[in-house]
Amino acid sequence: MSTETAIRIENLHKHFGWRQDKRVQAVKNLNLEVAVGQVYGFLGPNGAGKTTTIRMLLDLIRPSQGDVYVFGKQVRREREVLRRVGSLVEGAAFYDFLTGRHNLEVFALTSNLDLPSERFDEVLTLVDMKDRSERRVKGYSTGMKQRLGIAAAMLDDPDLLILDEPTNGLDPQGMSEIRGLVRKLADEYGKTVFLSSHQLAEVEQVCDRVAIINKGHLLREGRVSDLVSEKAQFRVRVRPRERAIAAIDGQWTCVPQTADTLLIGISADDAPIVVNKLVDSGVQVYEVSPYRQTLEDYFLSVTEGENSHVG
Amino acid sequence: MWARLFRAEWYKIQGNRWATGCMIWIFPALAIVVFVLGLVAVALSSSFRAEFDANQWTELAIVPWLIPNNPLGRGLLLGFTAVLFAGEYQWNTWKTIVPRSKRVPLILVKFVAVALFVVFAFTLMSIIWALGGGLLALVSGTSYGPALTSEVLTDFAEDYGLQMLFAFGSTMIAAGYASLAAMITRSILGSAITGIVVAIGETMLLVPLYLLADWLNRDIILHLYRFIPSYNLLNLFTWLGGDTPELLTLPSGKLIVDSQGFSAAVLIIWAVGLIALTVTLFQRQDITN
Numbered sequence: 225m226s227t228e229t230a231i232r233i234e235n236l237h238k239h240f241g242w243r244q245d246k247r248v249q250a251v252k253n254l255n256l257e258v259a260v261g262q263v264y265g266f267l268g269p270n271g272a273g274k275t276t277t278i279r280m281l282l283d284l285i286r287p288s289q290g291d292v293y294v295f296g297k298q299v300r301r302e303r304e305v306l307r308r309v310g311s312l313v314e315g316a317a318f319y320d321f322l323t324g325r326h327n328l329e330v331f332a333l334t335s336n337l338d339l340p341s342e343r344f345d346e347v348l349t350l351v352d353m354k355d356r357s358e359r360r361v362k363g364y365s366t367g368m369k370q371r372l373g374i375a376a377a378m379l380d381d382p383d384l385l386i387l388d389e390p391t392n393g394l395d396p397q398g399m400s401e402i403r404g405l406v407r408k409l410a411d412e413y414g415k416t417v418f419l420s421s422h423q424l425a426e427v428e429q430v431c432d433r434v435a436i437i438n439k440g441h442l443l444r445e446g447r448v449s450d451l452v453s454e455k456a457q458f459r460v461r462v463r464p465r466e467r468a469i470a471a472i473d474g475q476w477t478c479v480p481q482t483a484d485t486l487l488i489g490i491s492a493d494d495a496p497i498v499v500n501k502l503v504d505s506g507v508q509v510y511e512v513s514p515y516r517q518t519l520e521d522y523f524l525s526v527t528e529g530e531n532s533h534v535g
Numbered sequence: 536m537w538a539r540l541f542r543a544e545w546y547k548i549q550g551n552r553w554a555t556g557c558m559i560w561i562f563p564a565l566a567i568v569v570f571v572l573g574l575v576a577v578a579l580s581s582s583f584r585a586e587f588d589a590n591q592w593t594e595l596a597i598v599p600w601l602i603p604n605n606p607l608g609r610g611l612l613l614g615f616t617a618v619l620f621a622g623e624y625q626w627n628t629w630k631t632i633v634p635r636s637k638r639v640p641l642i643l644v645k646f647v648a649v650a651l652f653v654v655f656a657f658t659l660m661s662i663i664w665a666l667g668g669g670l671l672a673l674v675s676g677t678s679y680g681p682a683l684t685s686e687v688l689t690d691f692a693e694d695y696g697l698q699m700l701f702a703f704g705s706t707m708i709a710a711g712y713a714s715l716a717a718m719i720t721r722s723i724l725g726s727a728i729t730g731i732v733v734a735i736g737e738t739m740l741l742v743p744l745y746l747l748a749d750w751l752n753r754d755i756i757l758h759l760y761r762f763i764p765s766y767n768l769l770n771l772f773t774w775l776g777g778d779t780p781e782l783l784t785l786p787s788g789k790l791i792v793d794s795q796g797f798s799a800a801v802l803i804i805w806a807v808g809l810i811a812l813t814v815t816l817f818q819r820q821d822i823t824n
Binding site for chain 2: 311314
């Protein structure tokens with residue numbers, strides 16, 4: 225994998241509103257780097273600033289402060305670099321009165337592209353929309369529009385794809401197809417994909433690295449595998465549960481799961497120490513097993529931690 | 536690049552049949568309907584045939600170009616412009632288009648599209664109107680104006696060109712209002728209504744300005760009206776029609792006479808100014824929807 229940078233975001237800030245007292249800070253001091261050839265997940269709860277960041281990447285909105293670089297070029301000063309970028313932002317939008325194919329033709333023309341008819345067939349086939357491309361978009365479902373949006377983003381085979389919630393409205397089969405397509409674009413064609421999604425299981429399967437943002441600033445960034453193993457946890461079945469909580473409280477993080485199980489944040493080296501402490505406290509230990517955290521668990525722990533900290 | 540951008544606009548305008556049909560093609564369609572009805576009346580009614588008096592073709596061909604200055608015609612053209620400009624906001628399509636293209640050509644090509652469509656539609660209407668009048672004259676056996684001599688054709692071309700230019704200027708100012716309103720309201724309806732209110736409002740500005748000038752006993756207030764597009768359009772129109780100006784009477788009784796050059800300059804400044812303002816706003820605007 226290349227170490228060339230596809231996206232670099234430096235000290236990015238964006239606020240909306242003129243009046244100081246009504247100003248909304250959407251993005252605060254965001255710094256990110258995405259290497260060429262990566263599938264990069266961009267996560268955050270609703271209103272975290274993901275779409276605002278993506279819009280600044282695409283020069284749709286101006287940063288209040290900071291810079292965005294795509295393939296080493298500052299987007300605001302050398303925006304022709306965006307010709308190497310295909311995008312789908314916050315739900316696909318089309319001219320409802322035109323057919324799917326005509327929409328693609330309009331987008332090609334406005335991008336100053338003179339594409340052969342076969343290219344439209346190719347991208348439509350890739351997203352399984354060729355048969356329905358002669359119908360007006362007015363009659364399309366959300367999933368069909370998403371597919372067409374992805375086709376529009378890939379029209380001239382861009383080096384970087386920025387996809388904001390690309391699987392919204394798709395059925396499980398469609399979601400799986402798009403996941404496969406995204407991975408294939410990176411693995412076989414060396415494309416970079418910057419993917420914002422709420423589908424954390426999907427992100428975990430498809431992304432090399434992720435960034436988690438909340439309230440406009442970066443909470444965590446790293447390889448998916450590193451993040452999910454960052455907090456090693458063990459599932460412990462004990463009785464009585466309350467006595468076990470009292471025994472370990474304050475030394476390790478402990479989250480009750482069921483009436484007799486706890487999730488304890490400890491490394492494998494610390495597991496025997498915890499078990500001894502529980503036994504010494506008169507707690508009966510029935511089972512101790514390593515618990516593999518999912519990206520969703522990790523995401524919730526860092527965003528909820530942030531929310532409770534701020535609140 | 537411009538040719539491709541224009542082709543894209545053409546696709547959109549052609550595809551949006553309802554809007555284009557109701558606000559652009561309605562004019563040539565109306566011409567066809569009027570002459571079909573005229574033909575039926577001439578063919579079926581001998582009394583209508585006897586009383587029918589076709590206008591001269593030199594006049595008939597020019598009549599359609601009066602429509603852009605008529606409130607209804609202006610309203611429809613404003614509506615069409617609103618669809619073209621505000622549609623991109625309402626359909627959320629800017630976010631797909633803007634990253635891959637420069638903003639200035641994207642917005643300027645819309646003005647070109649409005650201008651070309653209006654010129655095309657009214658030229659078509661003018662041809663239908665003139666040919667239809669000729670057919671009616673032929674059927675009813677009435678005279679249809681002067682023969683095609685070089686002198687007649689030269690005079691006609693001059694009148695036709697001036698009227699066309701006048702309608703074009705008026706349309707571009709209306710387009711400027713609607714496009715500016717589109718930037719601000721980001722909705723087709725909002726843009727159309729704001730455009731119409733401003734376009735009609737400026738023609739009615741004379742009354743409050745006159746009353747204020749009279750009340751404060753200051754003629755200078757009414758001088759503001761001299762810089763309003765509708766007054767200058769009317770002044771230019773009156774000059775072109777009969778070599779006389781549109782007289783503006785001040786509360787003190789003094790008459791203001793503005794030359795054709797003055798009015799033409801004011802109109803050009805308005806048209807260029809509105810377009811430049813729209814382009815500047817669009818360049819700096821955050822596309823948030």
